[in-house]
Amino acid sequence: MMSWHKLLSSKRFFKDTKKSEGRSAFDRDIQRIIFSSSFRRLSKKTQVHPLVANDNVHTRLSHSLEVAQVGKTLGTALAGRLKKNRPEDFPIHIGKRDVGAIVESACLAHDLGNPPFGHGGEKAMSHWFEVNGNILFGSLDRPHKKDLMFFEGNAQGFRIITQTENHLLQGGLRLTYATLGAFLKYPWSSRTSSTKFGAFITEEKILEDVATELGLIRKQGKDPIWCRHPLAYLVEAADDICYAILDLEDAVDLKILTYEEVEEFLLGIFSKRKKKEIKDSLETDGRSFSVNLARIRGHVFEKAIKNAIDGFIFAYDDIMNGVYPDEYDVFDALDDENSFKPFIKKAKKIAQEKIFNDHKKMEVEIGSYSVFETLLSEFCAATMDYVKSRSPQSSIKWKSEKIIEMMGDHAPNAVNSEYECLRRTIDYIAGMTDNYAVYVANQLKGAGFSGMQRP
Secondary structure (H helix, E strand, C coil): CHHHHHCCCCCCCCCCCCCCCEECHHHHHHHHCCCHHHHHHHHHCCCCCCCCCCCCCCCCHHHHHHHHHHHHHHHHHHHHHHHHHHCCCCCCCCCCEEEEEEHHHHHHCCCCCCCCHHHHHHHHHHHHHHHHHHHHHHCCHHHHHHHHHHHHHHHHHHHHHHHHCCCCCCCCCCCEEHHHHHHCCEEEEEECCCCCEEEHCCCCHHHHHHHHHHHHCCCCCCCEEEEECCCCCHHHHHHHHHHHHHHHHHHHCCCCCCCCHHHHHHHCCHHHHHHHHHCCCCCCCCHHHHHHHHHHHHHHHHHHHHHHHHHHHCCHHHHHHHCCCCCHHHHHCCHHCCHHHHHHHHHHHHHHHHHHHCCHHHHHHHHHHHHHHHHHHHHHHHHHHHHHCCCCCCCCCCCHHHHHHHHHHHHCCCCCCCCHHHHHHHHHCCCCCHHHHHHHHHHHHCCCEEEEEEE
């Protein structure tokens, strides 16, 4: 069984630092993430609806902040339950607020690796690699080729917080091991047969270091796969709770769904008595749907959080022994009759059938394919030209040289292998905001008009 004494390690990755007066190590994790440039850029990255004019609709930044608040509540509540019911398991020096801060930190970071245009951007990048990858990466071995061709936002996020943000290739944000463990939804690398993974080849040793420090249980088999950190289940639950509810609210704002159908769906998880109590608290002037949805949301969150903690406690022994199935979340541990799981499944179905197929959303996502076609073609070609130019017989083209200069700190250098050069190029493109990606693509195509301002 894993030990909370190791799982809640306040030791920092790469370089430990002295204690700070008035702030715990986990509070400092929160602040390091919030004040990072990668976190700031989430304000102009897609949550569900790309480049939408309505400022009330969620971006990755507002989504991450809300997930973090739910995650903090979950972490604090779980620590309270464990301290009360399993005090022998829990470290005395770790408070409930500390556990809340660990989950909050991981939640704040959970979407840092998402590329421009969200999941649509991931699909567009994957499509380009499917068409061009085998030719472009022909000289690489199979593991490195797969690593580059299958872009995974979770692995990119892990790379950001441990490698590229703040201290470039010197520990990244240098977060605590506890936060890094809670962040890892898929604690294995791209070398495994899974299409989902939590680390690229460049971060394999870091992944092993984190797993060893925290005492994560390694699963049997030839591939290095570890069980999840228990708090990673709370990060996933916080994310599920938020998008299941707030994606529907955005759809009402954008007139994709009606207020009436969302209200009926949200209230459907309550008993008749509770449903009447909530309805009696709602405004009836017909113009306050955002206020009413906020009032309903509080009750839904309360039920969801209780369910998540109940599920965790019910599956506690399996989770702590590393045998809880990877495909399960904490809601799966409860019967459907008493669980939040059917609600999430139905919310996903509504989103799939009505929200993700919205015409305006699809138009922008289809357009993002052209954006990524331009960005990946130009930047990867320039990178390969740079790699070839390092031999005495070749020199870099002027255009390639200028594109490499655009990459700034992410530009490849003489000590990088071909694979590492391409990985750093993908870092640069994945880190772009939606509007900056469009701007750069237009400039590279010569389609930017003279009055267009740089974002």
